[in-house]
Amino acid sequence: MKSGYQVDAVCTTGGQALQNVNALDGGILICGYRFADMMCSELQAYLPANFEMLLVGSQSNTMNRDVSDVVCLSMPLKVHELLQTVEMMAYTYEKKRKKRRAQPKERTEEEKKLILNAKKLLMERNQMSEEEAHRYIQKSSMDTGTSIVETAQMVLSLMSV
Structure with a gap:
């Protein structure tokens, strides 16, 4: 928040995270490798298409992951690494969002x-x-x-x- 990013929710379970992302239009979900109720791969499978995921975890968990289309940061990490990664993801997300909006909607x-x-x-x-x-x-x-x-x-x- 100090760096100008809006934090909509802080969650301790994957279920809470999914409940919150389903109430939002899109964004970036920053999560760990394991929640009490699910793994990050399960969370990613249920994540709406208009969300990006940033996985923060140990080097072994981020290197040997079974999820695709997820940006990973290995622990320990420096604050500037996290901010640069979030900035890159936000830029990419915004480009994708503009591209989706530019496409004409398919009529019934x-x-x-x-x-x-x-x-x-x-x-x-x-x-x-x-x-x-x-x-x-x-x-x-x-x-x-x-x-x-x-x-x-x-x-x-x-x-x-």
């Missing part, structure tokens, strides 16, 4: 059908091309701050009367 078949019906209605009633109807829905969505699906629903409800 219902949502695709709704958008298509709204475009068809605009094309019939206003003599628009499909591209113009799509641009209209997209621009209206941005102007009102709603999703394209919500805007398509509004178009259908307003124009179907």
Whole structure:
């Protein structure tokens, strides 16, 4: 905390750790090799995809581990080693989070059908091309701050009367 990192929870069991991470959007979980109720490999298996794990343990435990995609630090460690590792992990986590956000969300078949019906209605009633109807829905969505699906629903409800 003194170095500017937010600590959301301190846990003594793997169950507590899982309960806390499931209440959060993502982040870095720093843990030891063994909890009273589970090993770090079990914890890592149940960890949500939007979390990174930093394992701090003895050199034998961090070298001969049976988990993958985990950053390890061997004890004894210096504070600056821990901070540099957390900083590196936070940077990597932030890049992954931005990349996930940049990817368009996959629409359900219902949502695709709704958008298509709204475009068809605009094309019939206003003599628009499909591209113009799509641009209209997209621009209206941005102007009102709603999703394209919500805007398509509004178009259908307003124009179907």
